[in-house]
Amino acid sequence: MSSLKLDIVTAERVVYSEDVDVVIAPGVEGQLGILPHHAPLMTILQAGELVVRRGAEEDTLAISGGFLEVRPDRVIVLADSAERAGEIDVDRAEAAKKRAEQRLMGKPAEIDTAMVEAALRRAMARLTVAEKIKRRRKL
Numbered sequence: 001m002s003s004l005k006l007d008i009v010t011a012e013r014v015v016y017s018e019d020v021d022v023v024i025a026p027g028v029e030g031q032l033g034i035l036p037h038h039a040p041l042m043t044i045l046q047a048g049e050l051v052v053r054r055g056a057e058e059d060t061l062a063i064s065g066g067f068l069e070v071r072p073d074r075v076i077v078l079a080d081s082a083e084r085a086g087e088i089d090v091d092r093a094e095a096a097k098k099r100a101e102q103r104l105m106g107k108p109a110e111i112d113t114a115m116v117e118a119a120l121r122r123a124m125a126r127l128t129v130a131e132k133i134k135r136r137r138k139l
């Protein structure tokens with residue numbers, strides 16, 4: 001079976017660079033599944049879970065938004081930030097979630113609300129990915 005080269009990069013580093021079979025990414029309009037030979041595409045990602053399948057293996061990463069480009073047999077993700085599941089600091093994400101929730105309970109200005117909601121979505125994505133990996137390790 002042919003594969004796709006997936007590169008996930010941020011301004012700081014290359015987070016992931018592997019030959020993969022399937023990419024499932026959090027597009028702004030919903031989950032986006034990409035297989036080899038997918039038509040060329042450029043889209044915006046929202047904060048969420050990015051799942052990669054390679055053979056029997058599955059890797060999960062937390063993405064905080066960015067761009068995804070599909071080229072022939074290649075997928076490039078330019079992420080605002082991205083962490084592999086094992087890199088996620090759960091206490092830090094819990095603290096960020098709590099901070100955002102508390103701010104939303106106050107009366108933030110409209111501009112703050114959008115920023116705080118985005119911070120909440122980033123924290124939730126990290127916690128979802130970390131929790132999924134923890135559950136899988138227990139099985």
Ligand code: ATP
Pocket residue numbers: 012064081082083087088089090092093096119122123126
């Ligand atoms: P915080 O408020 O905890 O800084 P944040 O959502 O504002 O969270 P970002 O601006 O998205 O953080 O990311 C800044 C850098 O910190 C990025 O390199 C990102 O990968 C890393 N990062 C943020 N939160 C975590 C986390 N919980 N675990 C591991 N790395 C994290």
